[in-house]
Amino acid sequence: MAEPPSVVSFLSDYGTRDEFVGVCKAVMMRLAAGVVIVDVTHDVAPFDVRAGSLTLARAAQYLPPGVILAVIDPTVGTARRAIAVEVETGFLVGPDNGLLAPAVAMLGGASRAVSLTNTDYHIEAAGPTFAGRDIFAPAAATLATGVELFDLGDPIDVHGLMPSILPLTRPHGDGIGGEVLWIDRFGNAQLNVEPDELSQLGFSVGAAIEVKVRDQTRLARWVDTFADARPAELVALVDSYGLIALALNQASAAEALHLQANTPVNLSPPS
C-alpha cells in the first residue's frame, strides 16, 4: 500500500474568480492539518474533461507522491460515480468520467479503487451541487491523513473505470493524419504525433513537412528548438513532453494557423 501522503495536487475547471478553489483547500486544511496543496491549474475550460485529462497526464509524472484531486464534473448529480483510485505513488480522487484515466495510466495503472459512498466522509451541505467541496476534497484530505482506502466506500473493479478516449493518428495519403491535443499559453500546438511516426515516414530534423489544416497548406521545418526558427517561420519540433508540436519563434502558431484543441492536422512530404 502507498505511504500515507501529505501532499494534495489539485486540478479543476473552477477558475479563480469564485471562491470554489479556496473553499476546497480550506476544507482539506481543516481535515488534514499540515497538508500541502499544489495547484496544477484551475483554468481548464468549464466542463472540458478531455483537456483536463491531458493536462493531468502531462503533469502526473512530476507531481509529488501523495494525492491527486481532479474535479471537472459536467455530469455532477447523475449516476456517474465519485471515485478514489490507488496507484503506486498514492491516490487519485475525482469523478469517474475519464478525467483520471490518462494520469492513472501514466502512473503505472490502478491497483485498487473505491466508489466514495461512505457518507461519514462527506460534508453535509445545504444543496446537492458542490461535490468538490462536499465529497472530493474531503476524500482527498482523508487519504492524505493515511485513512485506509476501503474505509471511504465500496471497492470497485479497477478495470471498470471510465476510460479516456484519446485520438489515434491514422495514415493519410503518403502522410499521417493527426490532431491538436493542446494549445499552450504561448500558442504552441501539441499534436498527437510522436517523432517516431515522422521518422518512419522518412523525415528527419531539418526536413520540410507539409502541414494541412482545413484548406490551408503550409510548410514547416523540423527543428530542434524554438530558437532555430527564423522570424515568422513555421516549425515542427519535439516538445518538452516528447510529442510533435507546431510553433513559431516568439509568436503563436495557433493564431497563425487558426488551430485549437481537436483541429485535424495532416503531415506529409511536400508535394
Next chain:
Amino acid sequence: MAEPPSVVSFLSDYGTRDEFVGVCKAVMMRLAAGVVIVDVTHDVAPFDVRAGSLTLARAAQYLPPGVILAVIDPTVGTARRAIAVEVETGFLVGPDNGLLAPAVAMLGGASRAVSLTNTDYHIEAAGPTFAGRDIFAPAAATLATGVELFDLGDPIDVHGLMPSILPLTRPHGDGIGGEVLWIDRFGNAQLNVEPDELSQLGFSVGAAIEVKVRDQTRLARWVDTFADARPAELVALVDSYGLIALALNQASAAEALHLQANTPVNLSPPS
C-alpha cells in the same frame, strides 16, 4: 479570546497580473514565520465591495480558524477606517466599508474590534496608497502570531461597524421580487431567494415557475440537481449554499437570460 491562529485566508480585488498579492503574502511570511495562507480569490471585480462581501460570506463557514484578510478598498486614503474584528473563530482584517460585515455575521458576530491606528505595526512606504501591503497584511500577520488585538489600535464599538446592504426580496404581484446575487464561473445565477419563500408561494420541486427578467418571460422547472435539466431547459434549484439559483445543464443561464449581479428577477406562478 480566540486561540493564536496561524492560518490567514486572503481575499482581494488585486487580481494576479500584478505583484500585489505576492507582496502581501511575502509581508505576512516575514512577520509570521510559518503562517499558512489560503487564497479565497483575488479576482473580485475591481472596487466591487458587494461582490467581495458575498464571496467572503459564502466561504466563511468553511475557512480554517484563524485570520481572514479581505481587501477591496475603493475609498483608500479617505476617512474610512482600517479595522480588525474578533469573532469566535479568529479575526477579520480589512477596510470598514461593509466588506467584512456579512462574513462577521455568518461567523456569529463580532466580540471586539479595533481601528488599526498603531503605526508600530504598519510598514513604512514611499507612498500612501498600498494599504494592503502596509497596514492590512501586517495586521493580519501580527494577529496570526498571537499578538493581543488591542495592541493594534484603538478599540471601537462593534455596533458601529459599517453594515453591508444586502437586498431583501419583496412581494411582487402573486409572486416574489428578487435579484441576482452572484453569477458563478459556470453561468449559474444565484438569487437572493430562499427555497422557503418559494414553498410559501405553493411551489414544490417539479413545479413550473415563471421567471421575469426585464421584458423577458421564461418558464423554469424547479429541480433537485443540474442533471435533472433537459438540454437547454431553464431550471431553478437549491444551490450548494441553500439559495435558489437559475441554471442550465452544462451551459450558462446568465448568458441565456442576460443576467448579471443585481439584475432584478421576479418569480411567480405561470400566468
Next chain:
Amino acid sequence: MAEPPSVVSFLSDYGTRDEFVGVCKAVMMRLAAGVVIVDVTHDVAPFDVRAGSLTLARAAQYLPPGVILAVIDPTVGTARRAIAVEVETGFLVGPDNGLLAPAVAMLGGASRAVSLTNTDYHIEAAGPTFAGRDIFAPAAATLATGVELFDLGDPIDVHGLMPSILPLTRPHGDGIGGEVLWIDRFGNAQLNVEPDELSQLGFSVGAAIEVKVRDQTRLARWVDTFADARPAELVALVDSYGLIALALNQASAAEALHLQANTPVNLSPPS
C-alpha cells in the same frame, strides 16, 4: 555567504491555464522537502522581459530571504545563459536576459554568479524546451536546500550579466519627457518620473501639470492620494513605490488616456 534559504519566490510568464507553474512547483517540492513557494505573479505578458523585470524589482524588497526564481525566456534554446546570482538576501535564478538585473540592483548587487552548466542538477526530459521545469526550478530548489552555489555550474563574472535597459527621463521643452513603466490592474499608470524631478521644475502638491500623450493634452492635479481626486479628475500622485503615477479616482487612467507600458508621456507647466 547567505544562509540556506527555504523560501522560493516565483515569477514567470507561464500563466495559470496550463500546468507549467504547478509542475515547476512540484519539481521544487520533490527536490527540497518543506520548501515554501510564494507566487509573485505568473501573468506577465508572454515574453515581456521588461515588464517582468519591473514587477520583480517592485516586489524584491518585500520578498522573504531565500531564492527568487524568475522565468521569462523568449530566447530559450539559444546561447543565452541560465544563471544563478547571489545577493545579500539569497539567490536569484533565471535566464541571463536582463530579467533579474533590476531586482539584483534593488537587493544590493551581486556577489557571485554561476552559469547553470552542471547537468547533474538538471532534470532529463523528452524535449529541450521547458527550461523552467528542467533547469531553473531544480536550481532554485537545490539552492533552497543549502547546496553551495558553485556546485551548480561555472562561476561567471557578476559584471558580465545582461543589464536591463530602463528608460531615463529627459528634458522636454520647459518640462520633462518620460514614459509609462506599468499599468496596474486598476488602470493607474506609473511613470519613470520621480517626485524630485517634478519639484525641480517648480511643481508642488496641489499644482496643475500639463500632461501630453501623443496629440492629447490634459491637465492633472498633483495630489497626495486617490481620494483627493474629484470624480473624473485626472491626478498625479506619488505611488506606493515612490514614483509619479497618473490616476483617476475609482476609474482607469490608462483607459481614459489610452496609455500602455512604454507610452511616452510629457509633463510640463500649463501653457
